[in-house]
Amino acid sequence: MQIKFSEPARPVLPDSFEVSKHYYERVLNAQAHTLVAFFLNMTKEQIVERYCHLNPLIDAEYLKSLIEYQPQYIYWTGTDLFHVTSARGHNRMLVVETNSCPSGQKSMPILDDYQEMGGYRRLLECSFLPLANSRDLPEGSLAVVYDKNYMEASGYAAALAEITGEEVFLVSFFNGDENPAVRFVDGIMEVRDPDGVWHPIRAALRYVTQKPWNRIPVNMKTFMYNPIIACLAGGRNKLVAAKAYDFFNAELQNNGLRIYTPETIMDLTLNEIPLWVKRFGGHAVIKVPYSNAGQGVYTITNERELEEF
Template identity: 50%
Template structure:
């Protein structure tokens, strides 16, 4: 799909937010625009400053502001027709079209995979590469799965957009709220907890307030914060209000990405957390477990013509073994810390100098995964070991 173009006018280009900001409590404690750690958006007219408050910011219904929820060029862009068409397809149509292109696939099994309700992992994103192998065959491969995916701020809005029907509202309404709406209000408040991506998380809080028609707390919970505005006690999530009181949370939308298991247990019996941390441990943040999951899926479904394609992946590699595996891939490989995300802990090895730099670095973990490097034909891995380090 093409990137949003600023010269393509959206059918609805005027966004009136007059009076809406008065419904957001606690924003005065946020740092001013222009802070060094402000999320980059070079062409944005309105920027969302990082939340540095030591209490949870309160959002009320009708506080969603489009200009503060999307990159500015996205506001006046349209979705590519191919994207709009695909996002409007049902599971049945997707399965039928896929099987038309892949006749060896069992359509009944594919539909069963698509329609089976998920117990824990209800919101996910993946990094996909469109690649061509040495024989000229085109295919998609998956690089990794994400249990707290970002990207809504970069997705142009639908043509019939209104401020109660944004991408954020759609996700909250169809993925989160249909599982949390029956929880009794007296069991606690609603909250969004996060550690990065201020723009999207504020938008999710506003969208949740609109969908639920009640106030929503937004708490930034960084791993190195000695006094965060959120905590877990006796399997329940609490957030701190502006007056210093701790209030229990009945349901929380989670965007805590950096080692979330260090702050939140795998399962919280007294607070519905979406997604639960068990999703991160099972593969959303654990690349070793994710690779095993892909392998198990392929073993289960290969007779039906279904397979998850990934780069060649070697798990549980000790640091001293990394040079051996890099050499076996022709001197081109990607070494990954299995628990990091967002590009952290990823080492692209294309030369002896880069390999030496990796070996000299002190690493937090003892085990790594080594994957074949997928890229230009001149610097991709060769499993036969044809390419030699310069």
């Protein structure tokens, strides 16, 4: 995506969602795997029943309470999963990380041929709008604010306009932009249209990922989905997230459950890294805690890569 500073907010009108603009070309005629489609259409009760059938020592009611838990600060997430095999031959689903501005709608085949907005509509109708409508919000419009992934950000804006019948502002907000089309006045987000007019925003879907805390307030009157505190609490801070997984697993262990994550060494200095890489047999992934979207990741597989790092 090409970065252009100082671009005005673009009004997106109802009936403007075009499938070809918001999905990869190879996805348009693709079909979801039958196993994936079946799982995504299961109810929570069916998922719990199936899991407990395969793991009979698990308390079904406790597992259901975890699935139905409503987080206080993070409203939607996307988790990167690896299907791995241990040295002893045990298959596991490994959680690599959980993101507070997840991507993926553009890559997901539509499950219902009669619903071309697919996951865009489902997320907005089942999560964003109910949360926004349940709050006492200031007067204003709706917006989608982004600094990456224009294909999906514009898809959400078009789907939101279609669902609500309102004009929705699509606005970029890049790190380092000295004249952005977004500002905050008394806790209310405002966006600047092509005519230079500022519009208050009552609720916004956020796709801002590059250090969003340096330009978006933690406390706002405008409903931000997800709020910045979700990033600070782990959605953009891999160090805090790694510790959170450890703490959560301590709570889960008495009920026979566990989230499998890579072995993570935290709070390291630069000089300690070669020692840990050697301890891992010369193979490791080094992650800068606050970096994201593929940045700040160093894969070490040999001495040369370690020296370059």
